[in-house]
Amino acid sequence: xxxxxxxxxxxxxxxxxxxxxxxxxxxxxxxxxxxxxxxxxxxxxxxxxxxxxxxxxxxxxxxxxxxxxxxxxxxxxxxxxxxxxxxxxxxxxxxxxxxxxxxxxxxxxxxxxxxxxxxxxxxxxxxxxxxxxxxxxxxxxxxxxxxxxxxxxxxxxxxxxxxxxxxxxxxxxxxxxxxxxxxxxxxxxxxxxxxxxxxxxxxxxxxxxxxxxxxxxxxxxxxxxxxxxxxxxxxxxxxxxxxxxxxxxxxxxxxxxxxxxxxxxxxxxxxxxxxxxxxxx
Amino acid sequence: xxxxxxxxxxxxxxxxxxxxxxxxxxxxxxxxxxxxxxxxxxxxxxxxxxxxxxxxxxxxxxxxxxxxxxxxxxxxxxxxxxxxxxxxxxxxxxxxxxxxxxxxxxxxxxxxxxxxxxxxxxxxxxxxxxxxxxxxxxxxxxxxxxxxxxxxxxxxxxxxxxxxxxxxxxxxxxxxxxxxxxxxxxxxxxxxxxxxxxxxxxxxxxxxxxxxxxxxxxxxxxxxxxxxxxxxxxxxxxxxxxxxxxxxxxxxxxxxxxxxxxxxxxxxxxxxxxxxxxxxxxxxxxxxxxxxxxxxxxxxxxxxxxxxxxxxxxxxxxxxxxxxxxxxxxxxxxxxxxxxxxxxxxxxxxxxxxxxxxxxxxxxxxxxxxxxxxxxxxxxxxxxxxxxxxxxx
Numbered sequence: 001x002x003x004x005x006x007x008x009x010x011x012x013x014x015x016x017x018x019x020x021x022x023x024x025x026x027x028x029x030x031x032x033x034x035x036x037x038x039x040x041x042x043x044x045x046x047x048x049x050x051x052x053x054x055x056x057x058x059x060x061x062x063x064x065x066x067x068x069x070x071x072x073x074x075x076x077x078x079x080x081x082x083x084x085x086x087x088x089x090x091x092x093x094x095x096x097x098x099x100x101x102x103x104x105x106x107x108x109x110x111x112x113x114x115x116x117x118x119x120x121x122x123x124x125x126x127x128x129x130x131x132x133x134x135x136x137x138x139x140x141x142x143x144x145x146x147x148x149x150x151x152x153x154x155x156x157x158x159x160x161x162x163x164x165x166x167x168x169x170x171x172x173x174x175x176x177x178x179x180x181x182x183x184x185x186x187x188x189x190x191x192x193x194x195x196x197x198x199x200x201x202x203x204x205x206x207x208x209x210x211x212x213x214x215x216x217x218x219x220x221x222x223x224x225x226x227x228x229x230x231x232x233x234x235x236x237x238x239x240x241x242x243x244x245x246x247x248x249x250x251x252x253x254x255x256x257x258x259x260x261x262x263x264x265x266x267x268x269x270x271x272x273x274x275x276x277x278x279x280x281x
Numbered sequence: 282x283x284x285x286x287x288x289x290x291x292x293x294x295x296x297x298x299x300x301x302x303x304x305x306x307x308x309x310x311x312x313x314x315x316x317x318x319x320x321x322x323x324x325x326x327x328x329x330x331x332x333x334x335x336x337x338x339x340x341x342x343x344x345x346x347x348x349x350x351x352x353x354x355x356x357x358x359x360x361x362x363x364x365x366x367x368x369x370x371x372x373x374x375x376x377x378x379x380x381x382x383x384x385x386x387x388x389x390x391x392x393x394x395x396x397x398x399x400x401x402x403x404x405x406x407x408x409x410x411x412x413x414x415x416x417x418x419x420x421x422x423x424x425x426x427x428x429x430x431x432x433x434x435x436x437x438x439x440x441x442x443x444x445x446x447x448x449x450x451x452x453x454x455x456x457x458x459x460x461x462x463x464x465x466x467x468x469x470x471x472x473x474x475x476x477x478x479x480x481x482x483x484x485x486x487x488x489x490x491x492x493x494x495x496x497x498x499x500x501x502x503x504x505x506x507x508x509x510x511x512x513x514x515x516x517x518x519x520x521x522x523x524x525x526x527x528x529x530x531x532x533x534x535x536x537x538x539x540x541x542x543x544x545x546x547x548x549x550x551x552x553x554x555x556x557x558x559x560x561x562x563x564x565x566x567x568x569x570x571x572x573x574x575x576x577x578x579x580x581x582x583x584x585x586x587x588x589x590x591x592x593x594x595x596x597x598x599x600x601x602x603x604x605x606x607x608x609x610x611x612x613x614x615x616x617x618x619x620x621x622x623x624x625x626x627x628x629x630x631x632x633x634x635x636x637x638x639x640x641x642x643x644x645x646x647x648x649x650x651x652x653x654x655x656x657x658x659x660x661x662x663x664x665x666x667x668x669x670x671x672x673x674x
Contacts, residue, residue: 170367173334178381178432179355188380192371 031256038249059250063235068223069251072231077258079141079227080209083148084202087156090149092198095160096186100172110161117154121214132219143219144227148212152205163197164190199269207259228255283358283435283468284310285331289340292326292492300326302492303340313462313469317479318489319515325440327489328472332438333357344435355385360429361438364445366421368413374400374424375409378431399430402464403457419450426461439471443478455481476516480504488512510639513564519595519608521633522570524563528634531557536634536642538563541603544579548629550642561642564633567595567610571626578624582607586619598623 003011041056064070097103098110128147137143167190175185191198213229220226226234232251235244285308292301300323308314316324329335331342333354342349349357368377375396382392400406403423413421422442429437439458443451459482462469473479479486480500488495488503488511496508500516507513507521514520529545530537531552538561539545546563575581582598585606594615597606609625617623634642 168365168367170363170365171369174361174363174367174369174428175380176334177332177354177359177361178428179353179384180380184384189369193369195371 031253034249034252034256037245038253041246056246059246060254063247063250064254068226069228069231069235069254071224072226072228073254075141075225076210076227076229076255079144079148080206082145083152083209084206086145086149087152087205088198088202091153091156091160091201092186092191092194094153094157095164096182096190098157098161099164100169110158113154113157117151117158121151125214125218128215129218138219139221139225141220141225141227144209144212144216147215147219148205148209152208156201156205159197159201160194163194167193196269199266203262203266206262210255210259283345284308284343285436285468285470286343286346287331287340288343290327290330290337290342291339292323292330292335293338300492301330304492304494306487306494306497308468308470310468311466313471313482313484314487315471315473315479315483315485316487316489317473317476317515320474322489323492324472324474324489328438328440328470331436331470332359332361355381358432358435359438360432360434360436362422362425362429362440362442364441366413366425366445368421368424368428370413373410373412374405374416374427377413377424378428381428381432395431395433396427399427402430402461403427418446419454422446422454423457426458430465435468437467437469439469441473442471443473444475458482476518480516486516488515490515506641506644507564507633508641510562510564510635510641513633513635513641517566519567519610521564521566522607523635524565524600524607525603526561526563528552528556528559528561531555538634540580542580546627546629546632548632548634550632550634550644552634552642556636556642560637562635562639563627564635565627565631567608568612569628569631570607570609571628572609572611573624573626575622575624579626581622581624584617584619584621584623587615587617589614596623598625 036050036052038059039052039055039057041054041059044054064073098106128150132138132143132146135142135146137146171189171193172185175189180188211229212227213233216227216230217233220230223231228251232248232255235248235251285306287304287306289303289305290301291299291303293299304327306314316327318324326335330337333349333352333356337350344357354361369380372380378396378399379392382395387395396409397406400409403426405420405423405427408416408420408424413424416424422445425442442458443454446454455478458471462482471478471482483500485497485499486503487497490511495515496503496512498506503512503516507516510523514523525541526538526546528536529539531554533551535547535549536552537545537547540563548563573579582600585597585599587597588595592612594611594613594617596609596611596615596617598609600606633644636642
């Protein structure tokens with residue numbers, strides 16, 4: 001029997017929704033499981049039960065308070081925020097130079113920046129360690145700010161340079177005629193126009209700094225200077241044979257929330273930042 | 282209101298060719314000067330040098346007698362309108378116009394007064410809180426002009442401001458700019474590639490070609506007395522017809538030329554005896570060629586095609602092996618069709634003569650035949666015109 005148009009349309013929709021469902025389940029399940037586990041204690045932790053049974057909030061309280069995760073959260077915030085601040089400041093000025101100032105070797109600098117951003121972290125770990133020691137930053141959050149900035153800058157500089165190139169030169173000249181100096185042009189004219197791409201790159205730098213594990217593990221040894229990913233990894237139970245799953249999961253959920261909040265707040269701007277320059281607006 | 286003087290101004294990029302070659306120009310206070318030329322002639326570069334956006338490689342530039350070569354654009358006190366308007370997209374119309382004044386650290390009430398005054402002139406008052414993206418092309422153009430006015434500059438610079446607008450809007454904005462100049466009486470330098478804009482707006486036109494000033498003069502001076510072939514063909518549409526000829530007899534008041542066809546013509550233009558026997562070109566504008574009967578007219582030609590514009594008709598005559606067809610413009614409708622043979626004559630009083638290098642032999646003053654209303658003693662519009670300054674190299 002031949003299907004009507006509506007029936008075929010319905011069939012198409014069925015497949016679309018089914019695929020979407022499968023993908024979202026796969027994406028969301030780990031986080032769902034973390035939330036679920038964080039609300040359980042004792043023997044419940046090891047039961048395979050996919051629906052919430054009990055609500056024990058004490059995991060959160062002890063994870064944040066007793067194990068120093070709260071302190072680590074503060075460290076993470078400091079490191080990530082300062083990294084983003086330095087990154088944006090350096091990269092918008094660098095982008096201006098690379099996009100607008102003509103000088104010899106500009107092309108090679110851009111190419112080098114692209115190459116540097118492809119290096120894996122492990123490759124520069126020992127070199128970075130020497131640098132941190134040399135600068136006397138070992139075991140301080142300064143070491144992390146330095147290394148995260150180093151790793152975020154190539155990407156942000158590249159993105160902002162590309163975006164700044166797409167801005168009309170006449171805009172800059174109009175500002176010059178209006179009496180603006182270089183700093184005013186960058187902060188009052190270019191930065192507001194580039195808002196969406198600044199938010200996008202800033203957010204990506206923030207997430208990168210927030211989640212980073214290896215440098216944080218290597219450069220920091222004292223508990224009070226740890227960032228959150230390492231602090232969670234170091235959570236210990238009552239004995240060395242006990243893994244405190246409840247606490248670990250509670251801390252993981254807490255750590256994820258700021259990122260989700262940031263993404264939701266800036267959602268609209270991220271999308272416009274990622275598509276900016278694609279179509280003349 | 283300021284006077285601008287350019288003295289041997291030139292521009293070169295590195296060791297490459299000179300883009301602007303030793304330009305001398307004097308723009309009087311309150312004058313509307315249009316710089317016109319084909320694309321790549323250096324007119325935008327010249328304007329940007331005047332604005333201070335391009336360095337001056339050599340020569341001097343004075344505003345009101347003060348040398349400003351090394352001053353920034355804002356120190357020179359110029360207001361500029363860009364081709365793409367270059368409005369700040371993140372600011373409202375008000376903020377766009379106030380930006381330069383805020384940077385100049387003017388008091389708030391003075392800024393408000395100036396912005397509102399220029400908004401009133403351009404009827405932008407209802408739009409002051411809008412963003413540029415919510416405005417139409419013509420409105421954006423007005424905001425760009427308003428931004429320049431609010432700065433109360435000594436010198437207004439316009440860089441092809443109408444080329445992004447559609448034809449109808451262009452005519453309207455052209456009139457608005459002309460009205461604005463009458464109202465503000467400011468010194469304006471306006472760059473365009475469109476000779477119609479130049480003719481309609483300018484008090485004086487500067488014709489630029491390959492970095493050289495070909496001629497400076499009022500629109501009608503350029504039309505009636507082009508200094509050379511380039512100006513003759515650039516000003517006027519359709520362009521002037523040029524016909525090869527030989528100067529048979531030079532004279533103080535009249536000269537005799539032999540046309541390519543062998544016909545001789547006595548033209549009321551003085552030529553030096555030294556030019557006798559040389560090849561010259563005879564120029565005549567399309568509207569000056571006169572029809573005659575095939576039996577009596579001195580010249581005959583085949584009509585290649587005819588364009589009917591409604592208000593006028595263009596006829597293209599076969600020039601044989603001489604290249605481009607001659608154009609004849611008739612302000613009436615005509616029943617001449619392609620393929621017809623027509624007779625025509627070249628009225629000597631409307632002819633131009635150019636020597637081998639393309640320079641014009643000076644014509645006598647043209648009776649301009651301006652229509653006057655009865656009882657009117659003076660022409661309706663009088664400009665205090667400066668002496669015509671021709672700069673040639």
